[in-house]
Amino acid sequence: MAKSLISIHDFSKEEILHILEVAREFEQNKSQTFLSDKVIACIFFEPSTRTRLSFETASNRLGARVIGFPDAGNTSVRKGESLKDTIKMVSNYADLIVMRHPLEGSARYASEVASVPVINAGDGANQHPTQTLLDLYSILQTQGTLENLTINMVGDLKYGRTVHSLLQAMSHFSPSFIFTAPEELKMPEEYKNFLSQKEIPYSETLDLNEHLKTTDILYMTRVQQERFTDPMEYERVKDTYRLTARLLEGVRDNMKVLHPLPRLTEIANDVDETPYAYYFKQAENGVYVRMAIIAYLLGKR
Amino acid sequence: MENREKEVLKVSAIKNGTVLDHIPSEQLFRVIDILRLNLSTTPITFGMNLDSKSLKSKAIIKISDRFFEDDEINRIALIAPNASMNIIRNFEVIEKRVLSIPETITGIVRCINPVCVTNHQEIETKFHTYEKDGKIELHCHYCEKTTGLKNLKIITNDR
Ligand SMILES: [Zn+2]
Numbered sequence: 001m002a003k004s005l006i007s008i009h010d011f012s013k014e015e016i017l018h019i020l021e022v023a024r025e026f027e028q029n030k031s032q033t034f035l036s037d038k039v040i041a042c043i044f045f046e047p048s049t050r051t052r053l054s055f056e057t058a059s060n061r062l063g064a065r066v067i068g069f070p071d072a073g074n075t076s077v078r079k080g081e082s083l084k085d086t087i088k089m090v091s092n093y094a095d096l097i098v099m100r101h102p103l104e105g106s107a108r109y110a111s112e113v114a115s116v117p118v119i120n121a122g123d124g125a126n127q128h129p130t131q132t133l134l135d136l137y138s139i140l141q142t143q144g145t146l147e148n149l150t151i152n153m154v155g156d157l158k159y160g161r162t163v164h165s166l167l168q169a170m171s172h173f174s175p176s177f178i179f180t181a182p183e184e185l186k187m188p189e190e191y192k193n194f195l196s197q198k199e200i201p202y203s204e205t206l207d208l209n210e211h212l213k214t215t216d217i218l219y220m221t222r223v224q225q226e227r228f229t230d231p232m233e234y235e236r237v238k239d240t241y242r243l244t245a246r247l248l249e250g251v252r253d254n255m256k257v258l259h260p261l262p263r264l265t266e267i268a269n270d271v272d273e274t275p276y277a278y279y280f281k282q283a284e285n286g287v288y289v290r291m292a293i294i295a296y297l298l299g300k301r
Numbered sequence: 302m303e304n305r306e307k308e309v310l311k312v313s314a315i316k317n318g319t320v321l322d323h324i325p326s327e328q329l330f331r332v333i334d335i336l337r338l339n340l341s342t343t344p345i346t347f348g349m350n351l352d353s354k355s356l357k358s359k360a361i362i363k364i365s366d367r368f369f370e371d372d373e374i375n376r377i378a379l380i381a382p383n384a385s386m387n388i389i390r391n392f393e394v395i396e397k398r399v400l401s402i403p404e405t406i407t408g409i410v411r412c413i414n415p416v417c418v419t420n421h422q423e424i425e426t427k428f429h430t431y432e433k434d435g436k437i438e439l440h441c442h443y444c445e446k447t448t449g450l451k452n453l454k455i456i457t458n459d460r
Pocket residue numbers: 105412413414417418419441442443444445446
């Protein structure tokens with residue numbers, strides 16, 4: 001079975017650091033067309049324009065040609081073809097598969113059926129490991145290190161898969177965590193237990209203001225209305241977790257605001273003009289990190 | 302000890318085969334399902350709602366002329382963790398085995414997660430077992446969600 005990237009757990013600490021180093025190389029030299037003899041399949045069973053464009057840009061910058069589909073709409077999948085058959089077929093055409101699928105576990109299954117490496121570009125609410133790696137790269141680039149940082153996660157910490165994966169990946173680098181979330185969206189016990197077992201300190205707060213001045217990375221997430229049973233509660237929480245330029249007065253000089261994007265109302269536009277805003281650059285970093293992952297899985301880096 | 306032997310006698314003795322004892326009564330039919338005993342051609346006797354010291358009410362299964370591999374029999378440890386297996390030759394118990402839960406379980410249990418790929422495509426389920434606070438949990442190999450023993454859905458033969 002070819003080496004795939006399905007879950008962030010599939011990469012060791014050393015592999016993670018290697019990917020980040022290679023990403024740095026690609027950021028410095030954005031077009032390296034050494035994959036010009038390769039075909040990369042980007043098969044998206046549900047649409048995600050942002051992620052797909054990032055992968056397609058990464059593939060193109062490496063010189064590879066891209067085939068695939070942006071959603072399941074007009075494909076044989078719609079006609080009832082099994083995932084197994086689709087993957088078998090695509091394996092015969094492409095050297096690597098990038099797959100997004102609404103069913104959880106679909107990417108792991110695809111990697112077992114495929115004869116070529118598979119990159120999970122999101123399997124339902126389960127895993128999205130390239131997002132985690134680009135988050136790590138953004139942290140490394142802004143802080144100069146991954147070690148001993150204080151990461152403040154804000155917003156939907158209950159359902160947000162990006163914060164869960166980031167928490168697990170950061171656990172290699174002796175961090176401290178602050179969890180800023182409304183009662184309804186607190187970090188689940190299983191992740192807090194995970195940290196306790198690894199003796200990683202964390203604290204929880206309802207108040208966005210409380211730990212801002214001791215934070216190195218402020219990781220903001222969307223608070224989605226559909227998570228709330230009470231619409232009034234949503235309205236209240238939505239405003240409580242709204243970051244503005246004024247709130248950022250007096251924070252650490254090295255502090256950076258990250259967000260997986262797209263944002264709703266949780267970051268005011270005036271934050272964009274502050275030196276702390278990093279979320280657009282973070283999205284751009286996704287291209288270099290995905291280039292690095294593709295090159296690594298194809299044995300070229 | 303004497304009591305136990307009397308219990309065993311409530312179900313007629315077998316000459317050669319396997320006796321599964323200390324199965325919780327309410328799990329008897331699931332055990333039959335998992336071991337596919339409904340497809341068996343050798344004589345089998347069941348006892349259920351028998352008195353037991355350690356269980357509220359236990360069941361016994363006696364299967365003539367049939368011997369199980371560990372892999373096969375350990376599958377029932379999921380629902381009958383305290384069950385024991387006695388191997389009978391010529392009316393004598395020649396070996397007693399305690400069951401243990403296998404590290405990996407394939408194909409017996411359905412994943413609790415409704416959006417797990419195994420519930421939508423023709424894929425054999427696969428779980429890794431973990432013990433947490435003395436309870437066994439099943440971690441889905443595919444969707445990575447945890448199914449507790451309480452929520453266990455057995456995939457039956459006549460599916
Ligand atoms: Zn599952």
